[in-house]
Amino acid sequence: MHNEKEGMPVTALREIKILKAMSHPCVVDILDMFVVRSKCSKDSTLSVYMVFPYMDHDLAGLLENERVKLQPSQIKLYMKQLLEGTEYMHRNHILHRDMKAANLLISNTGSLRIADFxxxxxxxPSIVRGGDSRSKDRRYTNCVVTRWYRPPELLLGARQYGGEVDIWGIGCVLGEMFMRKPILPGTSDVDQLEKIWQLCGTPNQHTWPNHDALPGCEGIKRFNTTYSKKLRSAYESIGAETCDLLDKLLTCNPRERITASQALDHDYFWTDPLPADPKSLPSYEASHEFDRRGRHHHALPVQFMAQDAQHRQPPPVVHPPPIYFNRGPPPREAFRGGPPFPPPHPPPGFIPPLTHPGNVHPFNRPPPYPHPGQHNRMHYPPPGPMGNRQGPPDRWDRPAHLPPRPPLPMGAGVPTHPTHNRDRNNRRGGYGGGGGPGGLNYG
Known part of the structure; x- marks a missing residue:
C-alpha cells in the first residue's frame, strides 16, 4: 500500500472479497493472507500478500514452450474447464474482465484454474437484457481486458456490458491454443479494431444494430474500409466443430455472442476426439510467462514429475566427474595410454566440481590437504628434510582394491614421461634414484 492514510485500494478489497466468496475446481482458491511491514524503506509501508496453490504452468508460458505440443483432445479438456469456471462466475454475477492466456493456470495433473481477479x-445482468430503468444508470469502465483480448464493444467505448466481454477473451484463447500465438495482436486500440474487422467482418446495421451509437474508438465511430467475414476460411484447418465454436465466441454483436452455458452444450465437446483424460496427460517442465521471458535462450529439459504436485520428488543430482589440478605425477596406467592428464593449471574462474561417488580410483579422490599452501599430493604427508617422502611409496598409483606394491630399491627407476622429464633438473630427491635419467622425479 503506497499511501496507508487512504487505506487499502478498493480494487484490492474487491478482489479479496470475490476470491473468498467463490469456490469452484476451475477457479483459483485463496488459501491465506498476511501483512508484512517493509524494513527496507524509511516509511515502513505495509504489503498485503495472498497465498494461492502452486500451479506448474500458465497457458501463455506453456504455449511459448517449444517442447510442449498440445493435442486437440488436450485443448478440448482445457476449454471445457475454462468454460465451466466462467459459467460458474457468470451464474453468480461476477465478471473477470481480464480473460487471457497468462491468467489461466494449469497443473501437471491436467487441472485448469482461472486466476488474477x-x-x-x-x-x-439486467443491464444487458434491458431491464428496469435503474439499470440504465449503472456504468462500468471500458478500460479493462488486455487489448489483444478486448472485445469490440469495449474498444468502441461501451459502458454497460455483462459476461459477454469474458466470452470474447475465451474465443481469443481458443484460437491461440491452436495457433500458439495471439490471433489479434493489435498495436493500438484503432489497430485492434481493424484486425477484428479483418477477421470477423466490419459490422453494419444488420449484423450489429446501433453499433455506431457507441462513443467510438479514439473519436472514430465509422470505419471507411469494409471487410467481409473470413474467420471460417482462416481457421478451417482446425476442424468444422472447432471453427464453428470459435465463430460463435468471436461474434462482434455482444447480444448474439454465445454464453458459457451454451458453449458447453456445443457439438465441439461431444464429437471426436473427446476431452482428454487428465491422468493421461504428460508432465512438462514448469512454464510460466514471467519466467520464460528471462530465459528464452536457456532451454531446460522436460522433467516428468509425479502426478501429485504437492509431493513431487526433485530430480536426481548428477555430479560431473571431478577434475583436480596439480596432483603430481600421473598413475602408471597413464603411461600405457590410460586416461588423459588433467591440465596443469585451472582455467580462469574454474570452480572444482563435487566428487562423484563412483570414482574409486585414487587419482580421482579428493586431496588430503585441501587448504591453500599445504601439501596436496594424495595419501602422502609433507616431504622430509631431504625431500624424501614418508609413507608407502607406491600407493598413489594403485587402485584401492589392490594391495600396495613393495618399495622400489634405490636406483631402480621406471620410464619417465616426457612431460615430467622436461623439468627434471629443477626437481630434487624422491624415489627411484632422484633426479637422474634412470628414475622418476617426484620433487
Missing part, C-alpha cells in the same frame, strides 16, 4: 467485479 484484480479487475473482476460483480455486475447486474
Amino acid at each position: 484484480g479487475l473482476a467485479r460483480a455486475y447486474d
Whole structure:
C-alpha cells in the first residue's frame, strides 16, 4: 500500500472479497493472507500478500514452450474447464474482465484454474437484457481486458456490458491454443479494431444494430474500409466443430455472442476426439510467462514429475566427474595410454566440481590437504628434510582394491614421461634414484 492514510485500494478489497466468496475446481482458491511491514524503506509501508496453490504452468508460458505440443483432445479438456469456471462466475454475477492466456493456470495433473481477479467485479445482468430503468444508470469502465483480448464493444467505448466481454477473451484463447500465438495482436486500440474487422467482418446495421451509437474508438465511430467475414476460411484447418465454436465466441454483436452455458452444450465437446483424460496427460517442465521471458535462450529439459504436485520428488543430482589440478605425477596406467592428464593449471574462474561417488580410483579422490599452501599430493604427508617422502611409496598409483606394491630399491627407476622429464633438473630427491635419467622425479 503506497499511501496507508487512504487505506487499502478498493480494487484490492474487491478482489479479496470475490476470491473468498467463490469456490469452484476451475477457479483459483485463496488459501491465506498476511501483512508484512517493509524494513527496507524509511516509511515502513505495509504489503498485503495472498497465498494461492502452486500451479506448474500458465497457458501463455506453456504455449511459448517449444517442447510442449498440445493435442486437440488436450485443448478440448482445457476449454471445457475454462468454460465451466466462467459459467460458474457468470451464474453468480461476477465478471473477470481480464480473460487471457497468462491468467489461466494449469497443473501437471491436467487441472485448469482461472486466476488474477484484480479487475473482476460483480455486475447486474439486467443491464444487458434491458431491464428496469435503474439499470440504465449503472456504468462500468471500458478500460479493462488486455487489448489483444478486448472485445469490440469495449474498444468502441461501451459502458454497460455483462459476461459477454469474458466470452470474447475465451474465443481469443481458443484460437491461440491452436495457433500458439495471439490471433489479434493489435498495436493500438484503432489497430485492434481493424484486425477484428479483418477477421470477423466490419459490422453494419444488420449484423450489429446501433453499433455506431457507441462513443467510438479514439473519436472514430465509422470505419471507411469494409471487410467481409473470413474467420471460417482462416481457421478451417482446425476442424468444422472447432471453427464453428470459435465463430460463435468471436461474434462482434455482444447480444448474439454465445454464453458459457451454451458453449458447453456445443457439438465441439461431444464429437471426436473427446476431452482428454487428465491422468493421461504428460508432465512438462514448469512454464510460466514471467519466467520464460528471462530465459528464452536457456532451454531446460522436460522433467516428468509425479502426478501429485504437492509431493513431487526433485530430480536426481548428477555430479560431473571431478577434475583436480596439480596432483603430481600421473598413475602408471597413464603411461600405457590410460586416461588423459588433467591440465596443469585451472582455467580462469574454474570452480572444482563435487566428487562423484563412483570414482574409486585414487587419482580421482579428493586431496588430503585441501587448504591453500599445504601439501596436496594424495595419501602422502609433507616431504622430509631431504625431500624424501614418508609413507608407502607406491600407493598413489594403485587402485584401492589392490594391495600396495613393495618399495622400489634405490636406483631402480621406471620410464619417465616426457612431460615430467622436461623439468627434471629443477626437481630434487624422491624415489627411484632422484633426479637422474634412470628414475622418476617426484620433487
